[in-house]
Amino acid sequence: MTSPENKTDVKPDTKKDPDKEKRKIKSDKKMREIMTAYYIEAKTPKEQTGKKIAWITSGGPVEPLQVMDVIPIYPENYGAMIGASKMGVELCEKSEEMGYSSDLCSYARADIASSTVNGGPIGGLPEPDMLICCNNICGTVLKWYEVQARYYNVPLFILDTPICHTEFNSDMKRYVVTQIQEYISFLEKICGKPFDYDRMNEVGALSIRGQALWQEILDTTMNRPAPMTCFDAFFHLAMIVTLRGTQTAVDYYESLLAEMKERIAEGIGMLPHEKYRLVWDNLPIWYRLRWLSNKFTDRSACLVADTYTSGWCSSMKYLDENDFLGSMAEMYTRIFLNSGTDIMADNIIKMVEKYEADGVVFHSNRSCKPYSLGQYDMQKLIQKKVGIPTLMIEADMVDERMFSESQVETRIDAFIEMLK
Amino acid sequence: MITAGVDVGSISAKAAVMKDNSILKACVILTGYNAQNAGKQVFDMVLSELGMKASQIEKIVATGYGRNSITYADKAVTEITCHAAGANFLNPEVRSIIDIGGQDSKAIVIDERGKVKDFAMNDKCAAGTGRFLEVMARALEVDLDAFGELSLSADHIASISSLCTVFAESEVISLISKGEKRENIIAGIHASIGARVMAMGKRIGISAPIMMTGGVAKNIGVVKALEGKFNTSILVSENAQVNGAIGAAIIAASLN
Numbered sequence: 208m209t210s211p212e213n214k215t216d217v218k219p220d221t222k223k224d225p226d227k228e229k230r231k232i233k234s235d236k237k238m239r240e241i242m243t244a245y246y247i248e249a250k251t252p253k254e255q256t257g258k259k260i261a262w263i264t265s266g267g268p269v270e271p272l273q274v275m276d277v278i279p280i281y282p283e284n285y286g287a288m289i290g291a292s293k294m295g296v297e298l299c300e301k302s303e304e305m306g307y308s309s310d311l312c313s314y315a316r317a318d319i320a321s322s323t324v325n326g327g328p329i330g331g332l333p334e335p336d337m338l339i340c341c342n343n344i345c346g347t348v349l350k351w352y353e354v355q356a357r358y359y360n361v362p363l364f365i366l367d368t369p370i371c372h373t374e375f376n377s378d379m380k381r382y383v384v385t386q387i388q389e390y391i392s393f394l395e396k397i398c399g400k401p402f403d404y405d406r407m408n409e410v411g412a413l414s415i416r417g418q419a420l421w422q423e424i425l426d427t428t429m430n431r432p433a434p435m436t437c438f439d440a441f442f443h444l445a446m447i448v449t450l451r452g453t454q455t456a457v458d459y460y461e462s463l464l465a466e467m468k469e470r471i472a473e474g475i476g477m478l479p480h481e482k483y484r485l486v487w488d489n490l491p492i493w494y495r496l497r498w499l500s501n502k503f504t505d506r507s508a509c510l511v512a513d514t515y516t517s518g519w520c521s522s523m524k525y526l527d528e529n530d531f532l533g534s535m536a537e538m539y540t541r542i543f544l545n546s547g548t549d550i551m552a553d554n555i556i557k558m559v560e561k562y563e564a565d566g567v568v569f570h571s572n573r574s575c576k577p578y579s580l581g582q583y584d585m586q587k588l589i590q591k592k593v594g595i596p597t598l599m600i601e602a603d604m605v606d607e608r609m610f611s612e613s614q615v616e617t618r619i620d621a622f623i624e625m626l627k
Numbered sequence: 628m629i630t631a632g633v634d635v636g637s638i639s640a641k642a643a644v645m646k647d648n649s650i651l652k653a654c655v656i657l658t659g660y661n662a663q664n665a666g667k668q669v670f671d672m673v674l675s676e677l678g679m680k681a682s683q684i685e686k687i688v689a690t691g692y693g694r695n696s697i698t699y700a701d702k703a704v705t706e707i708t709c710h711a712a713g714a715n716f717l718n719p720e721v722r723s724i725i726d727i728g729g730q731d732s733k734a735i736v737i738d739e740r741g742k743v744k745d746f747a748m749n750d751k752c753a754a755g756t757g758r759f760l761e762v763m764a765r766a767l768e769v770d771l772d773a774f775g776e777l778s779l780s781a782d783h784i785a786s787i788s789s790l791c792t793v794f795a796e797s798e799v800i801s802l803i804s805k806g807e808k809r810e811n812i813i814a815g816i817h818a819s820i821g822a823r824v825m826a827m828g829k830r831i832g833i834s835a836p837i838m839m840t841g842g843v844a845k846n847i848g849v850v851k852a853l854e855g856k857f858n859t860s861i862l863v864s865e866n867a868q869v870n871g872a873i874g875a876a877i878i879a880a881s882l883n
């Protein structure tokens with residue numbers, strides 16, 4: 208097994224080359240410090256921090272946890288770290304030994320296995336006091352969290368968000384809002400203290416601010432040359448996922464945005480030559496970020512936007528700062544992964560137009576069925592509506608056994624040749 | 628202008644030399660263990676058959692899986708783009724290409740200038756490729772070159788349903804033990820390749836005229852199976868196997 212590289216994998220080798228040094232994003236270091244501090248606090252014995260720990264799905268409503276001073280932990284974020292550290296295969300194999308199917312999502316496999324051996328780059332996640340599962344991202348998380356609730360013998364709260372194939376209606380809203388009230392009672396019971404609604408307003412405002420900043424950062428790539436690529440977004444994303452609703456995230460993103468604006472003012476792009484602009488769909492291939500980033504960079508192709516990282520701000524428009532709890536139901540139900548293929552395709556088409564992309568790269572992800580299911584249809588819709596080339600890469604976000612280098616390389620090369 | 632194309636695939640390496648839109652010579656050898664060597668050897672071979680020296684070739688394009696190991700080439704271009712250029716050269720009417728090579732199968736849709744509009748490839752699986760046929764030939768103890776002819780005398784098509792090469796091989800073995808005729812089994816193998824390729828082709832909107840390229844195009848049984856699936860006749864050039872190398876040589880002529 209190769210040594211853990213953590214997410215440094217995102218960055219090309221920058222030793223000594225002044226041009227590369229200039230292109231490096233300075234905020235990366237700060238980001239690493241914040242994420243390290245977050246995991247150190249979470250792994251500090253609970254007697255010292257006095258804080259409970261909740262494991263929560265990536266699309267779950269985290270803000271009430273912040274209100275209750277509970278530390279949110281994201282097994283999916285850890286799955287990404289496991290993937291980027293190239294420790295995924297070992298853990299996936301372990302889970303298969305335990306009896307799980309290799310067709311199961313590799314985040315679930317890696318997490319379930321990691322729990323039993325304290326695996327992964329930080330030697331396992333801190334044990335949870337409760338589990339919060341929201342099925343707006345997929346159905347896999349239900350069974351995955353049930354397994355973990357049994358393993359750790361802790362309470363599990365399930366927030367069921369109906370799929371919005373085309374619309375979100377008042378019945379849906381009532382259904383989800385009721386559950387959010389139950390969620391709050393669940394937290395009050397476990398934490399043994401009443402829910403602070405004033406604090407909720409503060410956290411809600413910070414969440415909205417964080418999402419708005421994240422969107423602004425992603426939008427800096429509308430500039431030519433783009434000051435960052437989606438490979439950078441994959442790295443800086445961790446903050447809006449794990450620390451959404453905190454001042455830390457807001458402060459960090461303010462400084463990152465300022466750096467992006469500076470880069471734009473100075474004309475610094477992430478690529479030395481930006482010839483083609485592309486949109487990425489689906490989760491990153493965590494163990495191949497650097498390889499992929501280099502492949503596209505060498506071919507002067509800049510991945511200016513992606514559907515994945517924008518997933519954490521794309522339904523922000525449904526939030527109402529004056530009624531965060533009430534509007535949160537709609538926001539969390541209407542995330543794009545919980546919508547129909549037409550809406551998902553439309554989302555990509557809008558990105559193509561907004562970021563003036565020349566092509567779309569689809570990662571057909573063996574793990575993530577809800578994300579990958581409609582991709583062939585989306586390909587067709589995109590070709591029909593905007594008439595630009597698309598590329599399909601078959602892989603998996605964490606399980607390297609699903610990746611074939613020469614196949615992927617040939618496809619990327621042929622795709623770039625089509626753009627010419 | 629004299630140019631060359633070298634196509635190093637997983638099973639065979641091909642080289643073609645062209646002069647102003649006509650093919651001077653093309654050669655094929657087995658790739659074997661060392662792709663770089665094979666690329667060198669096949670190029671030397673085509674030169675010696677022509678009695679030419681490397682210095683007489685103005686531009687060289689390498690393609691195929693070994694394309695990046697051909698150090699003497701001026702440029703590496705994928706086999707997808709090269710097959711498109713080659714097919715367009717052989718027959719400008721062609722709008723779609725089915726290329727079945729050693730380790731992959733591809734469907735390519737091209738425009739009237741031979742530019743790739745869309746393509747699909749098999750994923751990380753050898754089913755529906757030349758290697759798949761090799762495995763089956765071994766299981767049936769039949770020379771692969773006889774596969775095509777034999778399948779034409781089948782009285783029905785044996786069913787082979789597994790998508791996995793290894794499982795399909797055991798299906799074949801169990802058909803043999805049940806006393807199924809060899810010809811029928813071979814026809815079944817061709818039908819299963821046809822079904823795979825059809826799914827890929829439909830996905831990208833393949834349309835006639837369709838040309839088949841790559842080494843497997845020499846197998847009349849696979850061609851017939853594909854014609855049945857796509858419900859149209861399929862063009863096969865005598866240069867099918869070296870089409871990628873020809874395309875590479877054509878692209879070489881456009882390099883400056």
Ligand code: SF4
Binds near residue numbers: 344345574576578
């Ligand atoms: S199936 Fe997809 S959405 Fe669900 S946990 Fe896995 S990667 Fe996430």
